[in-house]
Amino acid sequence: MSDTFPPQFLKDAVDLLEKDGFRTSDVWYHGTASGLAESIMTQGLIGGGDTETAQREQNTLGTIGNRQFAAADPVYLTQSRELALYWAIETTHRRNMFFQKNEFPLVLRVDMTGVEVKPDAGAAAIAIEPGNNYMEALKLTYKEAGIDFPEDINPMKIDRDFYLKKLGMAYSADAIPAERLSVVRPD
Numbered sequence: 001m002s003d004t005f006p007p008q009f010l011k012d013a014v015d016l017l018e019k020d021g022f023r024t025s026d027v028w029y030h031g032t033a034s035g036l037a038e039s040i041m042t043q044g045l046i047g048g049g050d051t052e053t054a055q056r057e058q059n060t061l062g063t064i065g066n067r068q069f070a071a072a073d074p075v076y077l078t079q080s081r082e083l084a085l086y087w088a089i090e091t092t093h094r095r096n097m098f099f100q101k102n103e104f105p106l107v108l109r110v111d112m113t114g115v116e117v118k119p120d121a122g123a124a125a126i127a128i129e130p131g132n133n134y135m136e137a138l139k140l141t142y143k144e145a146g147i148d149f150p151e152d153i154n155p156m157k158i159d160r161d162f163y164l165k166k167l168g169m170a171y172s173a174d175a176i177p178a179e180r181l182s183v184v185r186p187d
Helices: 034-043 051-062 081-099 121-128 135-143 161-165
Strands: 027-033 075-077 105-111 170-172 180-183
Touching: 027 034, 027 075, 027 081, 034 081, 034 105, 051 180, 081 105, 081 135, 121 135, 121 161
Parallel strands: none
Antiparallel strands: 027 105, 075 170, 105 180
């Protein structure tokens, strides 16, 4: 990462990273697009919650003759504002391409006190995809922290906690009420 990106108020990944992986607490983060903020801050975070994009994807699948499917995604979380920014950028890019809007990335602080957060072992495909952008960004974070990045990741042999601790990928199976959320802003 550079001196100007991510913005200083979101830069925390190196500070959270230890030899055993990213530290966790009751505070988690979720990356999203600004166009979803009003709904999220009213209804909370709901798994598979970007219904506008999901509907667009379903319509596209139907148009090109592929079968449509329903997905019940959980609420994805990470312990780092900086890692959440990565996913916010991805979501914003997809929404701006689909809807031709000028949305911007948004990171939400999520109070998970007393709520179970699980390792996202569904991220196995990301972990083994050659040249995956998220994995490349993680490698840079590990390098900046002076910690060796785990090479040769074999999803069949690693513990589920690897996804949470080493890759910063987690989820909640439960919806997260709006009162547990706040937008991360510069101080």
